[in-house]
Each structure stands twice: as structure tokens, then as C-alpha cells.
Amino acid sequence: MRSSPIPTVTNRRVFYIPGYDPISPRRYRELYRKEGTSQAEISGYEIALNPKTPGGNYGWNVNGLIDDVRVSSDVDVLIWSDIVRDSMDTSILATYVQLIRTAWVYIGSGTLWRLMKLRKGPVIAALYPVGMLLVQLLLAYAAAAGAFWGMKSLLIPLMGILGHVMAMVVGIAVFVLLMRWFKKKDGRFFAYYLMHDYAYGAATKGANPPELEARMAQFSDSIAAAFETDVDEVLVVGHSSGAHLGVSVLADLIRAGRVPADGPTLSFLSLGQVVPMVSFLPNAHRLRADLAYLSVQDGLTWVDVTAPGDGCAFALCDPVCVTGVAPPDKRWPLVFSAAFSQTLTAARWKELRWRFFRLHFQYLCAFDRPGDYDYFQITAGPITLGDRYADRAPSKSRIETPVNKYPSMAP
Known part of the structure; x- marks a missing residue:
């Protein structure tokens, strides 16, 4: 300068x-x-x-x-x-569908591997909502399965097939409630927010x-x-x-x-x-x-x-x-x-x-x-x-190597 x-x-x-x-x-x-x-x-x-x-x-x-x-x-x-709020106004199921579609766009196109050649930090940030949402799904499933088997062992001796049905209802209720809790607490986890962020650009492929x-x-x-x-x-x-x-x-x-x-x-x-x-x-x-x-x-x-x-x-x-x-x-x-x-x-x-x-x-x-x-x-x-910044030199450690697979500027 x-x-x-x-x-x-x-x-x-x-x-x-x-x-x-x-x-x-x-x-x-x-x-x-x-x-x-x-x-x-x-x-x-x-x-x-x-x-x-x-x-x-x-x-x-x-x-x-x-x-x-x-x-x-x-x-x-x-x-x-x-516009952002509208794009985030989706159900839990729709968010998991977004996860699949977004992962397919970045992985299937080869874009993810190219991005990893630049900086791992933002790529990890991009993978974080995928991992966190899958962890939430697995935790909810594990809790639901535990509730189901616990209620099943308790109710079937007393109620027979009806006890089995009731155990299934309890398991499903635990799964839904826990998944809703995770979404409600996304201000702490940021999984849904980041998923919607990356899905917004991936939906139109850029x-x-x-x-x-x-x-x-x-x-x-x-x-x-x-x-x-x-x-x-x-x-x-x-x-x-x-x-x-x-x-x-x-x-x-x-x-x-x-x-x-x-x-x-x-x-x-x-x-x-x-x-x-x-x-x-x-x-x-x-x-x-x-x-x-x-x-x-x-x-x-x-x-x-x-x-x-x-x-x-x-x-x-x-x-x-x-x-x-x-x-x-x-x-x-x-x-x-x-x-x-x-x-x-x-x-x-x-x-x-x-x-x-x-x-x-x-x-x-x-x-x-x-x-x-x-x-x-x-x-x-x-x-x-x-x-x-007229006399400011650029940072010597800047990255200028072209790594993009899709440099075309015309549709």
C-alpha cells in the first residue's frame, strides 16, 4: 500500500x-x-x-x-x-432427498475431488452436513429400535400381537420425535442450514x-x-x-x-x-x-x-x-x-x-x-x-493453479 x-x-x-x-x-x-x-x-x-x-x-x-x-x-x-428462507422451508424427508441429489451432483460430476485440490477446509464444511444428517438418522434409528425391542419384550407377554403393534408405534414415535428435535436444534448443529446452502447451488448445477x-x-x-x-x-x-x-x-x-x-x-x-x-x-x-x-x-x-x-x-x-x-x-x-x-x-x-x-x-x-x-x-x-491498495502486492501463498473440470463459458 x-x-x-x-x-x-x-x-x-x-x-x-x-x-x-x-x-x-x-x-x-x-x-x-x-x-x-x-x-x-x-x-x-x-x-x-x-x-x-x-x-x-x-x-x-x-x-x-x-x-x-x-x-x-x-x-x-x-x-x-x-429467497433463502423459502429454499429452506422443506420437510425432513425432503432434506434427505436434497442430501442425495447434492452429493450426486458434486461427486458424480467430479467437482468434489477438484475442490479438494484447493482447500480441504471448505470441502470438509461441505461434507459436514452430509455426515451430521446421517449421524442424526442413525441415532434416531438406534433409539427407535431400542424403544421397539424394549416395548416388545414388555408388551407381547401381556398383549400378544397387539403388543407388537404398540411397540412398533412407540418405535416410530421415538424416531419421528428425535428427528424433529434434531431439526429444531439446528441452530446448534447447522446441518440442515448447510445442507440447504449447498443444495441451493447444486439444484441448478451452478x-x-x-x-x-x-x-x-x-x-x-x-x-x-x-x-x-x-x-x-x-x-x-x-x-x-x-x-x-x-x-x-x-x-x-x-x-x-x-x-x-x-x-x-x-x-x-x-x-x-x-x-x-x-x-x-x-x-x-x-x-x-x-x-x-x-x-x-x-x-x-x-x-x-x-x-x-x-x-x-x-x-x-x-x-x-x-x-x-x-x-x-x-x-x-x-x-x-x-x-x-x-x-x-x-x-x-x-x-x-x-x-x-x-x-x-x-x-x-x-x-x-x-x-x-x-x-x-x-x-x-x-x-x-x-x-x-495501489501498491499492495498479492499474497505470495495465493493459489492460481487451474483445477476446474468445467471451464466452458458458453452453454
């Missing part, structure tokens, strides 16, 4: 794209408020949240005083939590469902409108699976000529990306074409931040290169690590190390010893993303 970038931003529009998350977008506002306050105290600047002007997308306003410069940032959130494409198009209109306003930077942030949605949203905008050359600076920040989980699937032609297209654009800055400590992300994997679609003149993304083990204190790292889902959101949170990555300076500070 430059030692002292020149402040160029006083007004910014931030367009945040969350990952597969059924929870209300208010969660992100409160997370920003809480963690922004913590980071401001640690780093010695000021951040305050205010209600956003009524109308348009859900969001909030951020007023920052960083490096003695006051900056106003309006944050818009792409809401697709309702293509975006129509309802999601429609929501992305609406959000694209909002971003395009921001270029007609008096702001200095339009910053798109995609977290987790929101990263690959951001790639497609921006590719559509640029292709359609909706990003004026003399307008605000365009920046894209992808965080904790899981792009290969989708781009390696057979029908992800659109995403692969968008990755290749965005990687050569002169009119934006694309920075990709992950961390090896995040077991749910494809850490330091260049999403364009590993997908096998990098053009000869590729420029983006700039790939580097948030280095959790260095930017968090030893005590904090010990506390969070095995809390995988919490770590996957660390990019949006405060750091005890922030290095050159600070989410709140990026979104509420006076420096554009491009100026902030």
Missing part, C-alpha cells in the same frame, strides 16, 4: 451483498454498529450510524471521521433472505435460479442509479456466496455500459469467497464468463480478502485462475490474506479458532491489531479501495 494515500472520498455509496443467510438484513446493520464501534475505539477514529433516507433498498448511513476527514457512506443491502436473477437485476439498477449521484466512490461488497453474486452484478453493469467512464470510482471487495463451490459446477457458464470478463476491466478495482483461518472460505484461491478462465491480460482480483492469527490477539484467536461460522464473518468485524485490512476504513474512510 502507499504509505500515505491522498484522501479523495467524502461521499460514498456501499452496496452490500450477503451470502446464503435466512436472517433479516437488520443483523448486518447491528453487526456493523457493534463492530464498527469496537474498531473505532481500537484504531482511534469515529464512526456513527444513522437511519438511511426512506425509500429504496434497506440500509443505513455511516458517518466517519477518519484521518481528520469526515465521510458519509450510504449502505444498501441486497435482500434475498426471503446456474442462478430465476428468482435470484430478478433480485440481482433490481439491485443492479440501484447501483447504476448511484453513478448519477454526487458521490466519489461506488463500492460493492460481496461476502461468502455474495461474492460470486457481486461478480455477476458488476459484469452485467459494465457490459451494458451503465458504468460511466467519468463517474464515481467503482470498487469491488469480495470477502470470504466460496466462488469455486459454484464456478466448478457444470452449468455455471454465466459465472465463469463473468469472472473472466471482470478480471480484465480497467474501470474498477477488485480486491479479494480471505484468511487461511476461515475454514469455510477458499482462502487465497484466486477465483478466476482456479476456475480456469483467466485471460492472458487478467488484472484482477488482488488476492491477499486478512491473517486472523496475526491481526487478532492470541487470546481472541484461541477463543474464535474453532467457531467456524463466527470466523467466517470476521471480515465484517473488528480486529485487535488491524494490519492493512480494516473493513470500516474501507467502507467509511476517505480513501478509495484502489488508492488504499
Whole structure:
């Protein structure tokens, strides 16, 4: 990075794209408020949240005083939590059918073996719901079998064949109740949630469902409108699976000529990306074409931040290169690590190390010893993303080897 970038931003529009998350977008506002306050105290600047002007997308306003410069940032959130909830509204039986179909898509296509060549962490995360759901099924079956044989030995001497029937009823009831209990407690196990997450992309083998494409198009209109306003930077942030949605949203905008050359600076920040989980699937032609297209654009800055400590992300994997679609003149993304083990204190790292889902959101949170990555300076500070990382070298340990079996960009 430059030692002292020149402040160029006083007004910014931030367009945040969350990952597969059924929870209300208010969660992100409160997370920003809480963690922004913590980071401001640690780093010695000021951040305050205010209600956003009524109308348009859900969001909030951020007023920052960083490096003695006051900056106003309006944050818009792409809401697709309702789509996520609808996709998760399935029965227990339907979830196990999803398990079979999703496993077949990833294993039958050879995608799973290719992903394992990149990072084992996210692959283990993908296999976790399969294993956990099967364990739950076996435990429920074992409990039901135990109840059946116990009741059978007790009731048959007293009631004959009727006792056998009643024992079967008890066994079935135990099985159903235990399976329902597991689903009710999924906030602890995350098996159903993760299964629905991976099944959502696998159902179309990497293509975006129509309802999601429609929501992305609406959000694209909002971003395009921001270029007609008096702001200095339009910053798109995609977290987790929101990263690959951001790639497609921006590719559509640029292709359609909706990003004026003399307008605000365009920046894209992808965080904790899981792009290969989708781009390696057979029908992800659109995403692969968008990755290749965005990687050569002169009119934006694309920075990709992950961390090896995040077991749910494809850490330091260049999403364009590993997908096998990098053009000869590729420029983006700039790939580097948030280095959790260095930017968090030893005590904090010990506390969070095995809390995988919490770590996957660390990019949006405060750091005890922030290095050159600070989410709140990026979104509420006076420096554009491009100026902030103009001299930042990519991480030497980044992975660029193309391993995708399906690099085709045309259906």
C-alpha cells in the first residue's frame, strides 16, 4: 500500500451483498454498529450510524471521521433472505432427498475431488452436513429400535400381537420425535442450514435460479442509479456466496455500459469467497464468463480478502485462475490474506479458532491489531479501495493453479 494515500472520498455509496443467510438484513446493520464501534475505539477514529433516507433498498448511513476527514457512506443491502428462507422451508424427508441429489451432483460430476485440490477446509464444511444428517438418522434409528425391542419384550407377554403393534408405534414415535428435535436444534448443529446452502447451488448445477436473477437485476439498477449521484466512490461488497453474486452484478453493469467512464470510482471487495463451490459446477457458464470478463476491466478495482483461518472460505484461491478462465491480460482480483492469527490477539484467536461460522464473518468485524485490512476504513474512510491498495502486492501463498473440470463459458 502507499504509505500515505491522498484522501479523495467524502461521499460514498456501499452496496452490500450477503451470502446464503435466512436472517433479516437488520443483523448486518447491528453487526456493523457493534463492530464498527469496537474498531473505532481500537484504531482511534469515529464512526456513527444513522437511519438511511426512506425509500429504496434497506440500509443505513455511516458517518466517519477518519484521518481528520469526515465521510458519509450510504449502505444498501441486497435482500434475498426471503429467497433463502423459502429454499429452506422443506420437510425432513425432503432434506434427505436434497442430501442425495447434492452429493450426486458434486461427486458424480467430479467437482468434489477438484475442490479438494484447493482447500480441504471448505470441502470438509461441505461434507459436514452430509455426515451430521446421517449421524442424526442413525441415532434416531438406534433409539427407535431400542424403544421397539424394549416395548416388545414388555408388551407381547401381556398383549400378544397387539403388543407388537404398540411397540412398533412407540418405535416410530421415538424416531419421528428425535428427528424433529434434531431439526429444531439446528441452530446448534447447522446441518440442515448447510445442507440447504449447498443444495441451493447444486439444484441448478451452478446456474442462478430465476428468482435470484430478478433480485440481482433490481439491485443492479440501484447501483447504476448511484453513478448519477454526487458521490466519489461506488463500492460493492460481496461476502461468502455474495461474492460470486457481486461478480455477476458488476459484469452485467459494465457490459451494458451503465458504468460511466467519468463517474464515481467503482470498487469491488469480495470477502470470504466460496466462488469455486459454484464456478466448478457444470452449468455455471454465466459465472465463469463473468469472472473472466471482470478480471480484465480497467474501470474498477477488485480486491479479494480471505484468511487461511476461515475454514469455510477458499482462502487465497484466486477465483478466476482456479476456475480456469483467466485471460492472458487478467488484472484482477488482488488476492491477499486478512491473517486472523496475526491481526487478532492470541487470546481472541484461541477463543474464535474453532467457531467456524463466527470466523467466517470476521471480515465484517473488528480486529485487535488491524494490519492493512480494516473493513470500516474501507467502507467509511476517505480513501478509495484502489488508492488504499495501489501498491499492495498479492499474497505470495495465493493459489492460481487451474483445477476446474468445467471451464466452458458458453452453454
